[in-house]
Amino acid sequence: MSEELFSQRTTTCGSLTKANDGARVILNGWVHRNRNHGSVHFINLRDRYGITQVVVDDDADEELEAAANSLKLEFCIAVTGVVRKRPAEMVNPEMKTGEIEVKAEKIEILSTCPALPFQIDDGLKTKEDLRLKYRYLDLRSQGMQKRLKLRHDFILSIRNYLSARDFLEIETPTMIKSTPEGARDFLVPSRHYPGKFYALPQSPQLYKQILMVGGMDKYFQIARCYRDEDARGDRQLEFTQLDLEMSFVKRDDVLSLMEGLFGHVFKEVMDYDLPATFRRLTYADAMNTYGSDKPDLRFGVEIKDVADMAAKSSFSTFKEIIGKGGFVKAVCAPHSETVDFSRKYITSLEDAAKVYGAHGLAWMKVGENKSLSGGVSKFFEGMEDEVIERMGAAEGDMILLVAHQDWKRCCTSLSAVRNKLGKDLNLIRKGFEFCWIIDFPLFEYNEEGGFWEAAHHMFSMPQQEYLDTLESDPGRVLGDLYDLVLNGYEVASGSIRIHDVELQKRIFRICNFDDETAEQRFGFLLNAFRYSPPPHGGIAPGIDRMVMIMAEETSIHEVIAFPKNTAAVSPMDDSPSEVDQKQLDELHLIVKYPEKP
RNA sequence: GAGGGUGUAGCGAAGCUGGUUAUCGCGACGGCCUGUCACGCCGUAGAUCGCGGGUUCGAGUCCCGUCACUCUCGCCA
Numbered sequence: 001m002s003e004e005l006f007s008q009r010t011t012t013c014g015s016l017t018k019a020n021d022g023a024r025v026i027l028n029g030w031v032h033r034n035r036n037h038g039s040v041h042f043i044n045l046r047d048r049y050g051i052t053q054v055v056v057d058d059d060a061d062e063e064l065e066a067a068a069n070s071l072k073l074e075f076c077i078a079v080t081g082v083v084r085k086r087p088a089e090m091v092n093p094e095m096k097t098g099e100i101e102v103k104a105e106k107i108e109i110l111s112t113c114p115a116l117p118f119q120i121d122d123g124l125k126t127k128e129d130l131r132l133k134y135r136y137l138d139l140r141s142q143g144m145q146k147r148l149k150l151r152h153d154f155i156l157s158i159r160n161y162l163s164a165r166d167f168l169e170i171e172t173p174t175m176i177k178s179t180p181e182g183a184r185d186f187l188v189p190s191r192h193y194p195g196k197f198y199a200l201p202q203s204p205q206l207y208k209q210i211l212m213v214g215g216m217d218k219y220f221q222i223a224r225c226y227r228d229e230d231a232r233g234d235r236q237l238e239f240t241q242l243d244l245e246m247s248f249v250k251r252d253d254v255l256s257l258m259e260g261l262f263g264h265v266f267k268e269v270m271d272y273d274l275p276a277t278f279r280r281l282t283y284a285d286a287m288n289t290y291g292s293d294k295p296d297l298r299f300g301v302e303i304k305d306v307a308d309m310a311a312k313s314s315f316s317t318f319k320e321i322i323g324k325g326g327f328v329k330a331v332c333a334p335h336s337e338t339v340d341f342s343r344k345y346i347t348s349l350e351d352a353a354k355v356y357g358a359h360g361l362a363w364m365k366v367g368e369n370k371s372l373s374g375g376v377s378k379f380f381e382g383m384e385d386e387v388i389e390r391m392g393a394a395e396g397d398m399i400l401l402v403a404h405q406d407w408k409r410c411c412t413s414l415s416a417v418r419n420k421l422g423k424d425l426n427l428i429r430k431g432f433e434f435c436w437i438i439d440f441p442l443f444e445y446n447e448e449g450g451f452w453e454a455a456h457h458m459f460s461m462p463q464q465e466y467l468d469t470l471e472s473d474p475g476r477v478l479g480d481l482y483d484l485v486l487n488g489y490e491v492a493s494g495s496i497r498i499h500d501v502e503l504q505k506r507i508f509r510i511c512n513f514d515d516e517t518a519e520q521r522f523g524f525l526l527n528a529f530r531y532s533p534p535p536h537g538g539i540a541p542g543i544d545r546m547v548m549i550m551a552e553e554t555s556i557h558e559v560i561a562f563p564k565n566t567a568a569v570s571p572m573d574d575s576p577s578e579v580d581q582k583q584l585d586e587l588h589l590i591v592k593y594p595e596k597p
Numbered sequence: 598g599a600g601g602g603u604g605u606a607g608c609g610a611a612g613c614u615g616g617u618u619a620u621c622g623c624g625a626c627g628g629c630c631u632g633u634c635a636c637g638c639c640g641u642a643g644a645u646c647g648c649g650g651g652u653u654c655g656a657g658u659c660c661c662g663u664c665a666c667u668c669u670c671g672c673c674a
Contacts, residue, residue: 033634033635033636035632035633035634035636035637036630036636037630037631037632037633037636037637038629038630038631039630039631040630040631040632040633041633042632042633042634042636044634051634053633053634055632055633057631058631072625073624086632087632089632090632090633090634092633092634094634095634098634115607115624115625115626116607116608116624116625117607117608118607118608118609118624119607119608119609119623119624125608125609125610126608126609127603127604127608127609127666127667128666128667129665129666129667130608179674181674182673182674183672183673183674184672184673202673202674203674205674227673228673229672229673230598230671230672230673232668232669232673233667233668235673355600355669355670356670357670453674454674455674456674457674458674459674460674493674511674565666565667566666566667566668567665567666567667
């Protein structure tokens with residue numbers, strides 16, 4: 001054994017209490033703060049576990065004094081010293097270790113640090129790009145450490161819960177056959193086969209289904225998924241899902257497993273009590289009541305269908321749209337102490353609605369004695385009582401209406417108004433509100449292409465009663481599909497799967513895949529399904545998103561160690577980057593740059 | 598692919614209807630300080646105002662272009 005490189009820690013910076021009074025300890029960590037009072041120094045030493053105050057007293061020898069004087073923020077050091085209780089008036093109740101301090105006898109500088117590009121832990125104000133460029137410094141912040149710990153705890157709790165219920169964690173390949181019917185695939189060129197490519201999985205969907213055919217019965221995986229689409233605050237090119245599949249189950253088995261799982265996990269990780277079951281809304285009800293298939297149930301402001309009233313009004317715009325089979329829906333914005341329903345504010349609500357395709361936002365204010373004023377109120381003269389009663393409105397409230405030819409646009413634009421009201425009027429309750437959205441349509445009409453496609457994916461089971469009318473009326477078919485929604489975010493999506501070759505082929509055909517193309521793309525799945533597949537179903541909760549919500553963040557970046565920015569670039573390592581010609585040659589690739597003058 | 602926002606010392610910001618030396622806080626550097634814990638006090642350095650062009654006697658400020666970041670729509674089975 002050679003001479004010791006450094007004095008190795010005997011404990012961490014978060015663990016000492018007055019019970020350790022008098023103990024000789026060695027701490028390793030970073031200089032979090034350094035207060036020099038001349039002949040007394042206070043050094044806050046930080047590691048992942050906490051912060052401990054180190055004191056260099058006036059009796060320090062020359063060497064110790066020199067070391068203390070040379071310390072800069074974020075130097076990595078080893079401190080040897082003795083734990084002592086702080087005098088009563090010096091106790092810091094804010095600190096976990098605030099009752100003690102370590103009187104330094106020796107300070108070793110393990111590594112130094114130049115002036116920092118930004119101040120660690122100065123909160124969220126630093127531009128994110130800079131934080132990402134120096135992510136190793138950003139990760140030292142207590143916020144990042146806390147969030148990544150939360151993420152770890154969350155995943156560990158999931159693993160334990162599922163393992164205890166006979167689930168097997170099985171890895172599926174991340175270089176697979178490209179089946180680009182959903183998002184764009186990321187491709188990996190094959191060196192051995194010029195012109196051939198692997199794809200990174202958008203999800204382990206087909207493999208987990210084949211695991212069911214393989215008799216694995218209950219499978220899960222903390223799976224990385226890749227989708228080559230534009231990033232967002234809650235969307236990355238690569239993200240992590242709890243991928244899960246079970247054999248011999250029906251929908252409610254999957255739902256109650258998830259309710260049990262998250263009930264357990266939220267209790268264990270955050271000491272938060274979830275209800276034993278989550279509210280269930282059909283897709284149609286969710287859209288009609290909240291305008292969204294991922295409603296935030298932490299506040300009310302429900303949408304009401306007011307087409308019948310609008311038809312009786314004298315407002316020609318409404319009557320015209322209704323005459324053409326359109327829709328008129330409304331929400332009631334409750335009176336607010338802090339937000340004035342000014343023209344300017346109404347315009348900002350209208351702008352929110354217009355983003356989702358509303359042509360305008362009609363409004364009227366509720367005055368005293370059940371009166372209506374402003375906006376379109378004059379067209380509802382004589383109908384005041386009916387309007388106010390239907391909307392459940394009270395004095396000081398404002399009624400906001402959207403009319404649109406298209407049901408979905410009418411709903412979603414009003415949902416945007418609802419969400420803005422929730423935020424602006426401070427209506428959103430604290431906590432975690434889960435709900436299931438069930439009975440989704442199986443197919444969606446592709447306007448551009450002029451064909452039907454799977455609303456979720458092509459492997460979901462149609463509900464029994466629609467089996468005879470799949471081809472004749474695809475738009476009406478509901479699937480055995482379910483989404484889990486948390487605080488207005490879609491956090492999981494799943495379904496009971498098809499396990500019948502002929503039914504699967506019918507779905508492919510409806511989605512514009514002839515038998516030959518289907519065979520070419522999904523032949524391996526169809527082959528597997530010829531060999532007695534069990535009925536099965538599953539779900540895939542998004543880990544990043546859930547942890548983000550649990551951490552009360554609005555960006556997924558805050559719970560990912562090394563995220564890419566919205567331009568799909570990692571400022572730290574500069575990926576994506578160009579490669580050597582030699583690498584391209586080996587892969588038989590020629591780069592064709594886009595033409596731009 | 599489209600629209601909105603932002604870009605001023607290392608970081609975070611101020612800079613009004615264009616006007617002479619571009620402010621402030623934090624950080625850095627130097628000095629003082631025996632109990633702080635966001636220590637305090639004194640001092641110093643540090644900015645071609647994202648970049649390019651234009652209007653003007655004069656541009657951080659107005660106009661055009663461009664780049665970067667960011668939010669949103671589209672997209673995301």
